[in-house]
Amino acid sequence: MINLTEKLKIAMLKLNLTQLQLAERTEQSQQNLSKKIAANNFKLSEYQRLVEALGCTLEINIVLPNGDKL
Numbered sequence: 430m431i432n433l434t435e436k437l438k439i440a441m442l443k444l445n446l447t448q449l450q451l452a453e454r455t456e457q458s459q460q461n462l463s464k465k466i467a468a469n470n471f472k473l474s475e476y477q478r479l480v481e482a483l484g485c486t487l488e489i490n491i492v493l494p495n496g497d498k499l
Contacts, residue, residue: 432469433471433476434466434469434471437466437476437479437480437483438466440480440483440485441483444483444484446483448462448463448466451479451482451483454482454483455478455479455482473489
């Protein structure tokens with residue numbers, strides 16, 4: 430299963446956005462963003478902020494009894 434950091438990288442590619450551009454949009458250094466991406470070390474609130482900076486929406490699922498999803 431693909432993790433959120435990988436999905437973030439895919440979204441950046443699809444939107445032709447560099448780490449530097451995303452770092453600028455989220456008011457952090459490119460080096461800091463790069464380290465967090467490499468370590469897959471984000472809080473959920475950080476993902477939310479990054480995804481919104483991409484102009485996207487973050488959705489997290491686990492629904493079950495039995496509307497499945499996960």
